[in-house]
Amino acid sequence: MVGITDPRDKNYNCIKIKKEFLVLKKRFAYPTLSELIDNADIPTYDTGKVNERYQKLGIHVNDIEAQYATINMDGEIVFQTGVEFPNYVYRGQNQDFIPCIPSIARLKSDKEKFLAFCRNIAFEDALDEHPYVKFCKEQRMNGIPLHINKQALAQHYGLHTNMLDVTSNFYVACFFASCYWDKKSKSYLPIKKSNDLGVIYRANPIYFMRDLRKNTFNFVGWQPLTRPAQQRAGSFTLHKGDCFASLPGIQKILFKHDEKSSRKIWEMFNQGKNLFPDDPASKLSIHANELSLFTKEQISRAWRSLEIWEGREFSKRSKKYIQRKSKVKLSLIKPLSWKSFNITSNRNRNEEKMNKDLNNIKLRMVYKG
Structure with a gap:
């Protein structure tokens, strides 16, 4: 029996106390979120102030948040939301997870990933049938x-994808860094206290938009469904094995949680309701995440997505085994529908909605030589 006077026991207790003290000291060395905001020189939006960084390059832009029309690599119009040329985009997390990876990469088994791809594709197919989405797709x-x-859109409505969300609005990132999803109340709540440090990542979007490598950044901006625009959304597309925090130029800022800071941010966004408007898509996405019935074509596409993600092909035997283990069943019709929701397909009303959605578009004068 080892007594309290045994030297080994004393050393163990001393080391344990020292480690606990160092952890405590380290945590208190970091600022609260409010202190971070006060000292981080975060620019104020909508003052009309010219962005001097881009003005030096001959580009005249200000800090007014609006919708800015751009053309992507596929020749389509993207309505970027927020400021036109943000110096940085941000990602907030209430804990510093290493590696920092997209939701599809957090799934452990092939059967989990296969089922997730099936559900993702089923939700995307449902989006094609959404009356307002269909109307927007027809517009030129x-x-x-x-x-x-x-x-x-699938990413923003809770489906597993290879994307990580970022935002051009620092305070939106602060919300995700200081609030958590409570399953019981089905709502976001402010973090009162935590032994874990919160984190805000910062990236320069221009670097990744010019980068020809695989880790690409895109402005998501306005979409026919409301969440991305409200969140001033952008996204990084990652591949298997990629860690967002390890990408070149990514910076991270750590802070300690406190209830006062969290509640202030929580109330700034109307307890999260401003960032997560209640709409039929949010209800359908819950159903999508519980699906086990899919069409043959959806299952085939899910296999292709999984093989692209994994970088390898699956044999017929493996597919049969994984499909059986994932309890995926064949359906003759697409499993998701908007029929139970009161969504208008009236063209005039959809035209009015689009005009209202896009009434904040800013245009610029350009010189064509």
């Missing part, structure tokens, strides 16, 4: 179609 502006980012 000077003969140019609108960009409908179904994958980003």
Whole structure:
């Protein structure tokens, strides 16, 4: 029996106390979120102030948040939301997870990933049938179609994808860094206290938009469904094995949680309701995340998505085994529908909605030599 006077026991207790003290000291060395905001020199939006960084390059932009029309690599119009040329985009997390990876990469088994891809594809197919999405897809502006980012919409409505969300609005990132999803109340709540440090990542979007490597950044911006625009959304597309925190130029800022800071941010966004408007898509996405019935074509596409993600092909035997283990069943019809929701397909009303949605578009004068 080892007594309290045994030297080994004393050493163990001393080391344990020292480690606990160092952890405590380290945590208190970091600022609260409010202190971080006060000292981080975060620019104020909507003052009309010119962005001097881009003015030096001959580009005249200000800090007014609006919708800015851009053309993507596919020749489609993207209505970027927020400021036109943000110096940085941000990602907030209430804990510093290493590696920092997209939701599809957090799934452990092939059967989990296969089922997730099936559900993702089923939700994307449902988006194609949404009356307002269909209306928006038909529209042309000077003969140019609108960009409908179904994958980003799936990401924002809780489906597993290879994307990580970022935002051009620092305070939106602060919300996700200081609030958590409470399953019981089905709402976001402010973090009162935590032994874990919160984190805000910062990235320069221009670097990744120019980068020809695989880790690409895109402005998601306005979409026919409301969440991305409210969150001033952008996204990084990652591949298997990629860690967002390890990408070149990514910076991270750590802070300690406190209830006062969290509640202030929580109330700034109306307890999260401003960032997560209640709409039929949010209800359908819950159903999508519980699906086990899919069409043959959806299952085939899910296999292709899984093989692309994994970087390898699956044998017929493996597919049969994984499909059986995932309890995926065949359906003759697409499993998701908007029929139970009161969504208008009236063209005039959808036209009015689009005009209202896009009434904040800013245009600029350009010189064509």
